[in-house]
Amino acid sequence: MTAHNALIVDLPPITPVYDDSNLNGVAGLGHVPAPGEIDVSHGTILYLEDVTVSFDGFRALNKLTLSIDVGELRCVIGPNGAGKTTMMDVITGKTRPDDGKVFLGQTFDLTRMSEPVIARTGIGRKFQKPTVFENHPVWENLELAMKTDKRWFASLRARLDRAAQARIEETLELIRLQHHATRLAGELSHGQKQRLEIGMLLMQQPALLLLDEPAAGMTDHETMELAELLNTLRGSCSMMVVEHDMEFVAALSGDSGKVTVMAEGSVLAEGTLDSVKRDDAVVESYLGR
Numbered sequence: 239m240t241a242h243n244a245l246i247v248d249l250p251p252i253t254p255v256y257d258d259s260n261l262n263g264v265a266g267l268g269h270v271p272a273p274g275e276i277d278v279s280h281g282t283i284l285y286l287e288d289v290t291v292s293f294d295g296f297r298a299l300n301k302l303t304l305s306i307d308v309g310e311l312r313c314v315i316g317p318n319g320a321g322k323t324t325m326m327d328v329i330t331g332k333t334r335p336d337d338g339k340v341f342l343g344q345t346f347d348l349t350r351m352s353e354p355v356i357a358r359t360g361i362g363r364k365f366q367k368p369t370v371f372e373n374h375p376v377w378e379n380l381e382l383a384m385k386t387d388k389r390w391f392a393s394l395r396a397r398l399d400r401a402a403q404a405r406i407e408e409t410l411e412l413i414r415l416q417h418h419a420t421r422l423a424g425e426l427s428h429g430q431k432q433r434l435e436i437g438m439l440l441m442q443q444p445a446l447l448l449l450d451e452p453a454a455g456m457t458d459h460e461t462m463e464l465a466e467l468l469n470t471l472r473g474s475c476s477m478m479v480v481e482h483d484m485e486f487v488a489a490l491s492g493d494s495g496k497v498t499v500m501a502e503g504s505v506l507a508e509g510t511l512d513s514v515k516r517d518d519a520v521v522e523s524y525l526g527r
């Protein structure tokens with residue numbers, strides 16, 4: 239036995255960070271659930287109950303409870319430090335909560351699944367800064383994103399080329415980059431890069447998209463183009479959008495869409511944008527500042 243092996247033998251047993259039982263007993267890290275495998279029979283795609291996260295005794299999330307319906311586009315607003323990004327970290331498995339429930343559909347306990355498994359089970363996350371392959375053409379960015387979705391390889395194989403091409407073209411049109419397909423992603427404007435990254439997430443057919451301040455740094459025109467894109471996606475996947483830009487929030491939530499206001503790690507108010515704007519607690523903690 240080499241010294242290297244002896245070292246491995248001496249290590250204590252490793253506790254797996256994911257639990258196969260959450261993936262209906264047939265899953266492991268390589269398992270990719272079919273879209274229908276997320277049990278949304280109760281109409282809920284995402285459910286958080288009493289989620290608490292502490293950093294050195296400070297509660298970034300404090301008994302946070304909220305749920306999102308299938309197909310819903312939910313806007314989340316709230317002051318800096320309210321815990322909005324931390325909530326997305328918990329949903330995507332980047333941060334483990336100290337306490338509370340986090341479920342995708344009825345059966346996937348996200349607190350017990352690893353980050354890559356959560357991503358492959360159907361949660362796509364868009365960070366604030368666009369992350370595209372700058373030195374590759376736009377269409378190739380979409381192709382690369384699709385290849386990380388093993389479903390394409392599992393189900394299509396022989397038809398991959400034609401089907402993949404059709405899907406890339408469809409997505410290019412959706413994100414309005416059909417006339418920029420052969421340009422290098424690095425040459426795109428900020429707003430175009432943001433749309434490309436959303437396109438890359440869509441290639442992986444997410445059930446739920448999380449977008450953290452997607453309109454930050456955009457011009458007014460780019461912001462409204464993004465709102466239009468997200469409104470087009472409405473119904474085809476569920477979305478949670480964290481944003482400070484109230485015009486953007488208004489364009490997404492309309493007259494009847496539900497808006498969640500977070501403050502100090504909890505939900506402060508929930509309702510239509512008009513109703514939360516009139517809420518005294520919201521005015522005091524956020525809008526009135």
Ligand SMILES: Nc1ncnc2c1ncn2[C@@H]1O[C@H](COP(=O)(O)OP(=O)(O)OP(=O)(O)O)[C@@H](O)[C@H]1O
Pocket residue numbers: 293298316317318319320321322323324325
């Ligand atoms: N890894 C960490 N370690 C220590 N404290 C953290 C960590 N991540 C977040 N926090 C703290 O938790 C609180 C919530 O932060 P979070 O980033 O979730 O807020 P936010 O609502 O996204 O704010 P913003 O609107 O500024 O993006 C903040 O006080 C922040 O400083």
Ligand SMILES: [Mg+2]
Pocket residue numbers: 322323324450
């Ligand atoms: Mg944040």
